Amino acid sequence: MRFLALFTLVFVSSACAESAPIAPEVSEEQILASLSARHFDPDRPSEALKSENARARLEALARLEPDAPVHLAERAAAALRHHGASESSRLLLLDLAEKDETPPGLREAALSSLGSAFADREKARLLALSERLSEHPSLGVAREARLLGVRVRVQGFIAPPGADESRERDEGRDEPRLRFRD
Amino acid sequence: MIRLLPPYSFLLIALALSACARSEEIDSSAREVAFLSEDENLIIAFKRTGQVEFLAPIEEGTCYLLGTGSYDADRLIDHDGTIYGYEIEGAELYLDDPTHDLLTGVYRRVNLRSICQARQPDPGENSASVQPLPLSGIEGSGATKKRSAEFDVDEDTIAISVYLFGREVGTRARPTAFLAPDGGNLLVELPDISFCDAGYCALMLPRNEAIPVEPGRYRVEISGPEEYLEEIDARLATRKGAVFDRTRIPLRTVVASTTLTDDEIDQTIDGIVASFEASPYAIELTPTEVVRADAKYAEIVADFRSAAIEELFALGDAKALNLFLIDRAVGIPGLLGLAAGIPSSQGIRGPFNGVIVAVQTHRTGAGVLSTEVLADSSAHELGHALGLFHTTEEDGLLHDPIADTPECLPEHDINGDGSLTAKECEALDGFNMLFWTPVYEDGTFAKQDEISIEQADVLRHAIIGVE
Ligand SMILES: [Zn+2]
Numbered sequence: 145m146r147f148l149a150l151f152t153l154v155f156v157s158s159a160c161a162e163s164a165p166i167a168p169e170v171s172e173e174q175i176l177a178s179l180s181a182r183h184f185d186p187d188r189p190s191e192a193l194k195s196e197n198a199r200a201r202l203e204a205l206a207r208l209e210p211d212a213p214v215h216l217a218e219r220a221a222a223a224l225r226h227h228g229a230s231e232s233s234r235l236l237l238l239d240l241a242e243k244d245e246t247p248p249g250l251r252e253a254a255l256s257s258l259g260s261a262f263a264d265r266e267k268a269r270l271l272a273l274s275e276r277l278s279e280h281p282s283l284g285v286a287r288e289a290r291l292l293g294v295r296v297r298v299q300g301f302i303a304p305p306g307a308d309e310s311r312e313r314d315e316g317r318d319e320p321r322l323r324f325r326d
Numbered sequence: 327m328i329r330l331l332p333p334y335s336f337l338l339i340a341l342a343l344s345a346c347a348r349s350e351e352i353d354s355s356a357r358e359v360a361f362l363s364e365d366e367n368l369i370i371a372f373k374r375t376g377q378v379e380f381l382a383p384i385e386e387g388t389c390y391l392l393g394t395g396s397y398d399a400d401r402l403i404d405h406d407g408t409i410y411g412y413e414i415e416g417a418e419l420y421l422d423d424p425t426h427d428l429l430t431g432v433y434r435r436v437n438l439r440s441i442c443q444a445r446q447p448d449p450g451e452n453s454a455s456v457q458p459l460p461l462s463g464i465e466g467s468g469a470t471k472k473r474s475a476e477f478d479v480d481e482d483t484i485a486i487s488v489y490l491f492g493r494e495v496g497t498r499a500r501p502t503a504f505l506a507p508d509g510g511n512l513l514v515e516l517p518d519i520s521f522c523d524a525g526y527c528a529l530m531l532p533r534n535e536a537i538p539v540e541p542g543r544y545r546v547e548i549s550g551p552e553e554y555l556e557e558i559d560a561r562l563a564t565r566k567g568a569v570f571d572r573t574r575i576p577l578r579t580v581v582a583s584t585t586l587t588d589d590e591i592d593q594t595i596d597g598i599v600a601s602f603e604a605s606p607y608a609i610e611l612t613p614t615e616v617v618r619a620d621a622k623y624a625e626i627v628a629d630f631r632s633a634a635i636e637e638l639f640a641l642g643d644a645k646a647l648n649l650f651l652i653d654r655a656v657g658i659p660g661l662l663g664l665a666a667g668i669p670s671s672q673g674i675r676g677p678f679n680g681v682i683v684a685v686q687t688h689r690t691g692a693g694v695l696s697t698e699v700l701a702d703s704s705a706h707e708l709g710h711a712l713g714l715f716h717t718t719e720e721d722g723l724l725h726d727p728i729a730d731t732p733e734c735l736p737e738h739d740i741n742g743d744g745s746l747t748a749k750e751c752e753a754l755d756g757f758n759m760l761f762w763t764p765v766y767e768d769g770t771f772a773k774q775d776e777i778s779i780e781q782a783d784v785l786r787h788a789i790i791g792v793e
Contacts, residue, residue: 173767174743180765181720182706184660190720190745208691215687219660248625249686253659267428283625284656291382294367294392297428298380300404301393 170197179205179219186222186256194226202227203235208250218253225257233262242273248282255288259295263302270296361419361433362441370402370419371438378402381438385627387445446525447636449491449559450676453644455789459488459560464552472502473555474547479507481541482566485787488529488546489671491678492558496522499550499558504529507542518715518727521668525631526678528667530713532787534728535780563673563789570793572608573786575712576646579616582623582638583653583685590697591616591651597701598649598708601759602785605777609785611708617641619650628655628682630666636677639666644673645790647708648680655684662687663703665710672711672789681707699771702764706774709759712785716762717755722746730780731755748772 170192178190192198205212205220221240224232240246240254255277258270274293280286295302360371362383369381369389378397381389395404402410402421410429411422417435424430452458461473479486492499501520504512512519513529516537521528529546531539548555579595586594595613602609623638630639642648648670655661663683671678681704688700715726718734721744725733734751741750748756749767756766758776766772777785785791 171741171743173741173747174745177743177745177747177763177765178720179660181763182662182703182716183664184658186659192743192745210690210692211694212691213687214689214691215660215662217660217691218687222659247686247691249654249659252656256659267426271428282654283627284654287384287627287656290367291384291390294380294382297368297426298393299428300406300408300426301378301380301395303393303405 170195172201175201176216179216179223184219184222186219186225186253187260189223189226193223196227199224199227199229199232203232206235206240206250206254208247214247214249218249221250221253222257225261228261230265233258233265236262237266237269237273248280248285252282252284252288255285255292259288259292263292263295263299267296267299358438360436360438360441362436363433364431368433369436369438369441370421370433372397381442383441385445385629385632387443387631388629389442444493444525445631445633446491446493446557447631447633447677449489449561449671449678450639450674451644452561453673453675455565456489456561456563456644456673459546459562461548461558461560464555469551470549471552471555472547472549473558474545475560476543476545477562478543479539479541479564480566483539483541483564484567484569485565485789486531486539486544487563487669487672487789489561489563489674489678490527490529490548490558491525491561492554493525494550494554495558496524496527499548499554501527501529501546502549503545503547505545505547507540507544512537516727523630523667526667526671528669528671530669532784533713535783536729561671561674563671565787565789565791568793569786570791572610572793573788573791574610574612574793575602575785575788575791576643577611577613577649577708578643578646579613579649579651580619580638580641580680581616581651582619582621582626583651584621584624585653586651586685586695590695590700593697594651594701594704597698598705601701601705601775602708602777604775605782605785606779607782607786609777609782611647614643614646623650624653625656626652626654626682628658628661628664630677635682639677639680640675642675642680644675644679647672647711647790649704649708650680650682651704652682652684653686655682660687663707665707668710668715669713669789670711679711681711683707698773699764702771702774705759706764709777709781709785712788714760714781714784717758717760718746718751719762720745726760728778728780728784730778731758731760748774 174192175198178192202220202223205216208217236254236258274289277285277289358371358373360369362369371379378395380393381391383389395402408425413420419433421429459475461475465472506512519529519533599611602611619641626634661684665681666678683704689695717726717731722734722736732754734746734754738750739746747767755761757774759774761774764771
């Protein structure tokens with residue numbers, strides 16, 4: 145068999161769940177293909193995911209409908225860091241990061257995007273959220289919550305979007321890795 | 327707000343000029359001076375260049391660079407031009423953030439390297455197929471130095487891998503030459519013979535049919551700064567004897583996931599075995615007993631140098647492919663699976679020999695799990711662990727070093743969106759186990775179990791392959 149039936153069904157139905165229009169230059173297929181890479185790096189997404197035309201679709205995917213794949217929702221929430229729209233930050237903060245019923249992986253992704261791109265907004269609220277979640281039983285949520293708090297504190301020193309300063313650093317590690325798994 | 331202490335300003339001028347000026351307190355070899363916040367979540371590092379860095383020490387040995395600014399004698403300046411007054415008194419930094427009051431506080435002097443320098447786990451226990459590979463002393467002059475090793479390969483040897491472990495292996499210390507018995511540098515001929523990631527490099531032969539193992543003396547050269555070369559642990563893995571008509575590769579499954587049922591584990595393993603069964607030449611993954619790991623490893627940071635991975639991977643088997651099924655990988659949103667290396671350190675029971683596959687990202691929002699997709703993701707990662715690269719990457723510009731895997735090219739991007747789907751490459755490698763994405767079109771998952779003859783030839787040369 146060439147296709148995996150279960151995910152076919154849920155994936156297509158999730159793709160139909162959102163009616164937000166997508167501008168023709170970024171297709172639904174392109175967004176899904178880029179988000180579905182075997183190995184996805186939210187800090188180095190394809191141009192398609194950074195396009196303003198992709199935002200509404202990413203927001204819809206990040207809401208994680210019951211029949212939609214979790215990995216897509218997490219990646220969509222993570223990719224929203226490349227979109228500065230207030231709708232995106234509201235979704236990430238109000239609908240995902242602040243809600244205790246959000247699955248831990250999705251919550252971690254939302255916190256990560258908030259810290260990466262929206263640390264200059266609603267600082268008091270983000271700091272309160274950071275404090276509330278910093279001892280969360282999920283390692284990923286607690287870790288991103290602590291990181292969010294630090295990002296808010298140093299927000300003035302975070303380079304403007306596009307400067308790509310938010311990267312891992314192991315004592316001066318500033319050279320690219322030789323070859324990634326992806 | 328803190329009280330500023332003008333008399334100490336001279337210290338800061340000195341600091342700006344040279345990090346070595348305060349000789350009693352500052353290590354003369356230090357490249358920078360750093361201070362840690364009281365809550366230990368933030369490091370402020372003063373660089374000799376006049377730049378100040380803000381880092382978050384998130385895990386042991388890992389710091390994230392969050393932002394930068396500039397500094398002078400008594401001020402830090404951010405991107406908006408906002409001024410933050412600071413002073414250093416003894417081993418403490420007093421920082422004043424009058425605008426936001428978010429950074430105000432006392433920070434204590436720390437050794438940046440001791441906090442941020444990568445953790446290097448014990449590479450692990452060798453099986454009989456792996457031996458220590460003694461390295462020469464440090465050679466050369468200048469900032470970049472060299473270490474080397476030579477080893478003899480006999481007529482019986484059909485596969486070799488050189489594994490290098492060390493904190494800066496893969497970053498600052500890298501293999502720069504791999505000389506074959508005829509003197510040719512294989513890394514020039516085929517750069518993909520080498521794979522590196524943080525803390526680990528592997529040189530592997532054969533990577534394809536064009537460059538087999540030849541009898542004679544091989545030489546490996548590793549270059550980098552002296553301090554990073556000193557600590558390298560090098561090992562040589564070899565496989566001798568025949569290439570079999572039917573190659574069996576033991577598969578050890580360690581389950582740290584707390585959500586997988588026994589039936590789901592069985593279905594997943596069956597799916598993985600079936601994927602490899604489709605291979606030309608017979609490649610048979612032979613599952614051994616399934617091991618349940620402590621639930622504390624169900625959620626784990628996706629860093630093979632971490633203490634948690636080191637502990638979990640100790641449950642692996644040196645002589646098997648090791649599959650670790652966890653619930654969630656921390657730090658990489660939506661991670662499906664990740665191999666510790668291409669190849670992993672086959673023949674060693676340790677933190678670079680295995681793949682992690684996350685279960686929760688293979689569920690729907692309602693919690694429904696597709697064990698078919700979980701098996702496909704696992705098979706793909708195990709393919710990496712056995713030394714296979716992606717056949718085609720997203721843009722069609724990068725391909726594996728194997729001659730008979732069709733190359734899907736930018737010209738096959740029918741809709742011109744810059745992203746090759748399995749459908750666009752279906753007549754080529756769209757259904758190959760190592761294609762870059764599992765998506766066929768419109769979100770449909772393809773069953774990717776094709777393995778080319780030459781890929782299968784690499785698989786049957788696995789260090790851990792048995793008859
Ligand atoms: Zn891959």
